[in-house]
Amino acid sequence: MASVRAHALAGIPDVRAGDDLAALIAEAAGDELRDGQVVVVAHKVVSKAEGAIVDLRTVRPSARAHELAGGHAGEDRRSGDLSGEPPRFAPAKDPRVVQVVLDQSAEIVRAARDVLICRTHHGFVCANAGVDASNATGADTVVTLPRDPEASARGLRARLRELTGVTVAVLVTDSFGRAWRHGQCDVALGCAGMVALDDWRGRVDANGLALRATWLAVADAAAATADLARAKDSGEPVVVIDGLERFVTAEDGPGAAALLRPLEEDLFR
């Protein structure tokens, strides 16, 4: 019976800048990697391995960063989060963090109601441009998104093949909020060797009717699946999925860029 199965790899150690992440994954996987599996890697370990970490002590906030952080001046955001109704997206009250967010952003889409929704230089629309202070390497550092998550995915794929002889697909993921729904779902920032978007538009269904809007974000669904296979505090950044072989390709392919909605299609302009 066809099925999809996802399990987290145990034994990935704390990742540091310069680490050979693919080697850590290969070691944790032992002999269980197989052709056609999808290896889903939380971006944070990719960012750490690539040194995408900012020391806040080196950041000089601009006037705009101070202004955007200003709404939160005097609040204790952390204790505020621990009681009552926390904000829907975590805002940054530290002007230095806001400056990092600005540095990572091509555009601030919305700065209102305790929210900084940004379009990153990659084209991702997400809270705080993906800048994250949790699970960072220290109190005065933040982790940013990888500079080029597609290249990260391709690099991990190639190195895993080199180390193990196995051809998997690789996704690099993060948890994003949604415009119209509560909660976060993991999505693919980078993708190598997998069809990210399965386009059924124009095909017909079992009754011969056109499937007009069936356009599946396969890589995002795989990212969401992977997130279910780990506990958020378990330190399990890598999940292996079986059963998606039909979406795995020999070539690295166009990657997760297919999932980006171009500016000219933005429904809110």
Place this chain on the structure above:
Amino acid sequence: MASVRAHALAGIPDVRAGDDLAALIAEAAGDELRDGQVVVVAHKVVSKAEGAIVDLRTVRPSARAHELAGGHAGEDRRSGDLSGEPPRFAPAKDPRVVQVVLDQSAEIVRAARDVLICRTHHGFVCANAGVDASNATGADTVVTLPRDPEASARGLRARLRELTGVTVAVLVTDSFGRAWRHGQCDVALGCAGMVALDDWRGRVDANGLALRATWLAVADAAAATADLARAKDSGEPVVVIDGLERFVTAEDGPGAAALLRPLEEDLFR
């Protein structure tokens, strides 16, 4: 090793109004249903069983329906979808279909660029208010969302327990587009017996740092996982997921309503 596994049930027949859908599911599942599984049901079979089908020959389009459909007058939408760059959300060119969309909507969020983004009476924001002409029962009918998908999920759960003695969680799902990303992902419209939103906000990570925006849309991730376990044209509307027992509850619980972003938090007003 902990893992998440999803597989589609074979043998669900074509569903018709008045069918005992839970009985069809129980029969297709045979003896494989277990306490703590999540049974994910594509809304279309729920809608069909509940008779949420509109005969377009009974619909009299209003002036507004004609106006909204007007942008498409004279176009052959179907052939347009088969060649070149199709629209991102399937618009309805038939004024009768537009009228059904209006009937299902509390509000048209955007009607531009070949898109009708609606807020349904339930509070879902989606293209065409979830009205779907594909896989329908005939050329002159459309399927709408269930009137109360939460009640549908609770009813299926109770009936499955009655028929099999097993306590599963039930999700009723549909494929929604996203504001900022291409492609569709399945989401939960109705949820019974499962934590839809796993709230880690305020908890701390392994380093003692607050996880400030970690707020997982578990039911949506499960819906996306289920969608990966079936081929879109395989007629497999029901998927069973193992490995999510930690989110399954004895009570039906607050359902998928937890995933709705209230109007006052809408980021685009």
